[in-house]
Amino acid sequence: MNAIVTVVGQDRVGIIAAICNRLAGHNVNILDISQTILQGSFTMVMAVDLSAASAPFDSLSASLAELGREMGLSIRIQREEIFNAMHTI
Amino acid sequence: MLNQKEILSTIEMIDQQHLDIRTITMGVSLLSCCDPDPARACGRIYDKICRCAEKLVQTGRDIEGEFGIPIVNKRISVTPMALVAGASETEDYVPFALALDRAGRTCGVDFIGGYSALVQKGFTEADRKLIRSIPEALARTELVCASVNVGSTRAGINMDAVAIMGRVVKDTAAATADREGLGCAKLVVFCNAVEDNPFMAGAFHGAGEAEKVINVGVSGPGVVHHALQAVKGQPFDVVAETVKKTAFRVTRMGQLVAQEASRRLDTPFGIVDLSLAPTPAVGDSVARILEEMGLETCGTHGTTAALALLNDAVKKGGVMASSSVGGLSGAFIPVSEDEGMIAAARSGTLCLDKLEAMTCVCSVGLDMIAVPGDTPAETVAAIIADEAAIGMVNNKTTAVRLLVTPGKTVGDTIEMGGLLGSAPVMPVHQESSADFIARGGRIPAPLHSLRN
Numbered sequence: 201m202n203a204i205v206t207v208v209g210q211d212r213v214g215i216i217a218a219i220c221n222r223l224a225g226h227n228v229n230i231l232d233i234s235q236t237i238l239q240g241s242f243t244m245v246m247a248v249d250l251s252a253a254s255a256p257f258d259s260l261s262a263s264l265a266e267l268g269r270e271m272g273l274s275i276r277i278q279r280e281e282i283f284n285a286m287h288t289i
Numbered sequence: 290m291l292n293q294k295e296i297l298s299t300i301e302m303i304d305q306q307h308l309d310i311r312t313i314t315m316g317v318s319l320l321s322c323c324d325p326d327p328a329r330a331c332g333r334i335y336d337k338i339c340r341c342a343e344k345l346v347q348t349g350r351d352i353e354g355e356f357g358i359p360i361v362n363k364r365i366s367v368t369p370m371a372l373v374a375g376a377s378e379t380e381d382y383v384p385f386a387l388a389l390d391r392a393g394r395t396c397g398v399d400f401i402g403g404y405s406a407l408v409q410k411g412f413t414e415a416d417r418k419l420i421r422s423i424p425e426a427l428a429r430t431e432l433v434c435a436s437v438n439v440g441s442t443r444a445g446i447n448m449d450a451v452a453i454m455g456r457v458v459k460d461t462a463a464a465t466a467d468r469e470g471l472g473c474a475k476l477v478v479f480c481n482a483v484e485d486n487p488f489m490a491g492a493f494h495g496a497g498e499a500e501k502v503i504n505v506g507v508s509g510p511g512v513v514h515h516a517l518q519a520v521k522g523q524p525f526d527v528v529a530e531t532v533k534k535t536a537f538r539v540t541r542m543g544q545l546v547a548q549e550a551s552r553r554l555d556t557p558f559g560i561v562d563l564s565l566a567p568t569p570a571v572g573d574s575v576a577r578i579l580e581e582m583g584l585e586t587c588g589t590h591g592t593t594a595a596l597a598l599l600n601d602a603v604k605k606g607g608v609m610a611s612s613s614v615g616g617l618s619g620a621f622i623p624v625s626e627d628e629g630m631i632a633a634a635r636s637g638t639l640c641l642d643k644l645e646a647m648t649c650v651c652s653v654g655l656d657m658i659a660v661p662g663d664t665p666a667e668t669v670a671a672i673i674a675d676e677a678a679i680g681m682v683n684n685k686t687t688a689v690r691l692l693v694t695p696g697k698t699v700g701d702t703i704e705m706g707g708l709l710g711s712a713p714v715m716p717v718h719q720e721s722s723a724d725f726i727a728r729g730g731r732i733p734a735p736l737h738s739l740r741n
Contacts (some may be wrong), residue, residue, distance in 0.1 A: 204296055206296060206300055208300075209299075236293070238297075243297065243353050244298050245295075245297070247295045253633060257354065257355050258351075258354050258355075261354060261355075265379075276300070276357055277357075278355070278356055278357035279355050279356050279357075279729070281298050281300055281356070281545055282299065282356045282357065282358060282542060283295060284296070285541040285542055285544065285545040286299055286538045286541055286542055287292070287295040287299070287538070
């Protein structure tokens with residue numbers, strides 16, 4: 201199962217490193233990363249593969265949300281299908 | 290990979306524009322629960338609902354978590370109770386409502402609909418007993434919603450039922466007077482009721498439906514409003530196209546959630562109801578969409594035309610996004626549940642007569658409208674008759690959900706809280722309709738009912 205991780209917040213050193221570390225800790229493979237600074241705020245979208253993940257979806261989601269709170273960022277993970285449904289025919 | 294802009298736009302819709310799935314509603318047939326012994330029938334009803342909908346709420350929460358889309362309500366609809374209770378030898382149908390309420394609580398759902406009777410052409414004994422019990426049933430339960438269908442394009446309007454329902458609405462308000470007449474928010478009088486409606490208070494699981502089914506109702510007035518802000522001043526063709534594209538996206542999400550829920554609950558997928566359902570939250574209002582089209586206040590001249598365009602474009606955009614569209618499908622205009630409607634009603638621009646005109650072109654009817662507590666039952670019945678006539682002649686569903694809270698008068702506000710919101714009391718005409726309602730009988734079906 202693929203999912204999309206989105207991160208929005210104030211730019212600072214080590215955001216990507218921290219998130220990649222957290223994902224690696226759950227054995228989540230990163231497929232693609234795209235990152236920009238939009239109107240001064242850091243915006244990152246990651247496609248990840250959860251097929252070998254060591255944790256169920258809800259604890260992974262909670263773990264990322266907790267990391268977001270620690271770093272003052274909004275981090276969320278959603279299954280890819282919702283974006284496909286809304287934006288592709 | 291998906292376009293980053295598209296991903297962020299979806300997140301913005303959810304975070305800032307109140308995009309949500311309004312409800313996953315599981316329809317459950319109770320026809321197998323009929324029993325001459327009412328206590329045994331109630332036991333069977335409770336058991337069957339709990340068995341079927343045991344995992345509904347948890348599944349809704351799981352989907353919410355994994356897809357990151359809020360699912361505001363989880364609900365159950367059941368076979369119109371008059372059809373089930375009719376088999377039992379009893380005069381008192383309130384225990385059936387209590388059984389529904391208990392089952393709803395056990396399953397953890399927000400509402401359970403189907404305490405209903407279909408009397409468009411005439412009453413059975415069971416219909417009469419059920420209708421008589423509605424005020425007490427709604428006063429003694431929390432989650433149960435009741436509905437009565439009094440007319441259809443095929444059958445005409447049962448004016449005896451209309452007269453009775455005028456009284457029942459008043460009695461329901463009186464029985465729940467200590468809770469702002471809240472019972473009235475859970476009672477709908479329909480013409481051309483649909484059998485697969487996932488929205489409350491009018492949901493029931495029709496006799497032509499399967500054993501159980503998953504229906505989903507989407508929402509998204511905020512998303513449409515936001516999209517229209519980008520096309521200010523442009524012609525209506527552009528407005529219609531913009532609404533269609535937005536409705537398509539919203540409905541695709543509903544379809545995805547419906548299929549996922551259906552698979553996880555091992556229950557057939559029924560329909561997606563592509564409705565624009567507002568909430569009292571700022572930025573989630575249908576009235577504000579109409580105003581965005583160029584009206585100073587919702588209810589002024591031009592409102593009906595704006596609503597007609599909106600309603601049509603929502604359907605056209607949504608219909609391609611789902612494999613099966615049904616329910617009410619269109620724009621809802623419940624006054625108390627829509628921040629812009631509340632403001633328009635409070636300013637005096639939006640009145641009952643204009644709302645009635647708007648119901649000719651929207652998906653349902655006079656919904657969540659507060660009228661003075663001393664409005665005579667005959668006047669309530671006459672309002673129901675007018676609305677049923679619009680539905681009957683135009684071959685569409687119409688409904689009346691009036692709040693006739695005792696002691697409230699024009700200028701007061703009825704506060705219900707939550708999704709039900711607050712309603713400023715609107716004036717009704719003072720001239721009597723009593724002789725009209727006293728006639729009884731049936732208003733014949735229109736000529737175009739003879740389509741075979």
